Amino acid sequence: MTTEGGVQYSKIAEIKGPLVVVDDVENAAFDELVEIETNEGERRLGKVLEVGNGKAIVQVFEGTTGLSISGTNAKFVGKVMEMPVSKEVLGRVFDGLGRPKDGLPDPIADKFVDINGEPMNPEQREYPKDFIQTGVSVIDGLMTLVRGQKLPIFSGSGMSHNLLAAQIARQASVVGTQDDFAVVFAAIGVQYSEAEYFRRSLEDSGALKRSVLFLNTADDPAIERIITPRVALTVAEYLAFDLGIHVLVVMTDMTNYAEALREISAAREEVPGRKGYPGYLYTDLSTIYERAGKLQGRKGSVTQVPILSMPSDDITHPIPDLTGYITEGQVVVGRDLFRQGIYPPINILMSLSRLMKDGIGEGSTREDHSEVANQVYDAYSRAQEVRALAGIVGKAGLTEIDLKYMDVGDVFEKEFLSQATDENRTIEETLGILWKIVSQLPKNEITKIKDKFVDQYYKGK
Amino acid sequence: MAPNSTLEKSIDKILKKTEKEILLDLENSSLDSKQTLDNSLPKLEQGFDKIISDGNKEANKIEKQIIGSSELEVRNKQLLLLEEGVDKVFSKALDQIANADRSGDYSNLINTLLDESTKILGVTEVTVFTNAKDKDVVQSALSKFSGAELSSDTIDCLGGVIIKSKDGTMTFDNTIDTRIERLKPLIRKEIASKFGVGN
Structure with a gap:
């Protein structure tokens, strides 16, 4: 200055x-x-x-x-443009440009940081491998989030992704360590009621004191949305790399960000790319997503969960498509499950966390985690096939083992996938339910789990 | 007697058979009940454990809520008090600046401000605006800046100058107010550190 x-x-x-x-x-x-x-x-x-x-x-x-x-x-x-940062930002609510929105004065800044951040030196990056517990069974059990990862949630309009975002923000924690944990929440172009829900939800759960909220509502100028994720990530980087805190950044809805980018691009009369989005959409998104990570010699980490609503539930739309190229997996919210009233309606067959294998197992979650998750994934996939078959030949035409798989599908959706919005499950509870699902199957169908784990955890007859 | 005795025998036989059946039923029922009780015991224990664990979870949640919101409330009150303190220091400092003596070093300050402003604008043909108090100091300093002239209009500020290019397209605000405003975040930090915050 x-x-x-x-x-x-x-x-x-x-x-x-x-x-x-x-x-x-x-x-x-x-x-x-x-x-x-x-x-x-x-x-x-x-x-x-x-x-x-x-x-x-x-x-x-x-x-x-x-x-x-x-x-x-x-x-x-x-x-x-700079963002004033200090530890004082924790527990504060800001607007989309980083100005206080909670009636309190500007935070006393420790320093002023360029909101565009500095690219991480690839050589200094540390491979993400430590587990973050979100308390949401389907994420912790089957698409585990690790510190420093960027794992987007692909949703559709009207679905419950914002409930899920708020639940993750409230419940997320690092387990088995005394390290500090914080959540930076960036609401981009959300409705006023949603912004209020996020704020109240964090306040009522007592999680606000370890959170920073950036709220850009739908009636705020669209152009502000270009800045919101950047100020949020600037604060996250400061908390992570200067103060050594593990930070989870939840950004919803990145589609609104891309729309704002398109608006500027159109005004500048740039040659449009797919669906009118600028040709540099990929590069621009990467300047946001690539700010996730861990650095060697630094204690903290920045983990990102960007949420984007796919127009017409189209996963090939440029925004999810280009996001998928940059991020490390995706959590897909399914319309069919949502219509059945299941929360969180995550379609596990389309979802994947590419870094899960490095963040689970002995010393992180539990030694049997990977195998039981694979078995359940396989069984649910089979259950879906059997359901499709039953739609044609009827239940009477199914074999006894097919019927078992149908039961697996039901138990999976009712007991594992379905979860109350305020239900915070530990990883032990999540693995317990996964074993309950596996135990619906006869032992000879369990092909992906070592015998010693079957002997230890299998509850079937 | 003979027919009666046969009847009695038959009755006895039936009674004994029924008694045996009833006893067997009772025994079976007792076994069943015991079995049911035995079976329900682990379920009961499970249910009990679940209620206790849910209760503990809920208690932890409420504890977190209460502690979290109280801590936040205290911190926010502290922030407001700190801001009040900082504002008081600020307004006192501004008062002192406004009433500062305009002789001595002050003319050097005006010279520096004028020099800086004309360099930044990159033109010498400028109109200079200042407050009523500083008019004389500025007027005498302008002799060193050919092409610069003092406007007859005064501005409302603590001190310093605003410079405008003669065509009116460029303006540079180099008043003390603007400089303080620009540095306010850093000054606030300094003041807060005197209160023992942010060290």
């Missing part, structure tokens, strides 16, 4: 969507923060997208509604 201020320019050439074009600008820098002052003295923030030929294109975060060419001034502040 310097004492030098910036020059204010009053020659606005054009206002186009969320962009303001300023004329006769000298010495502006790419990404530089700009204060736009309206006729009435109102101040809005923006950043420089392009400079050259004496012009600067400024993207106004709070929108350009009400701005006019005459009387509007643009002050180039001389620095990029």
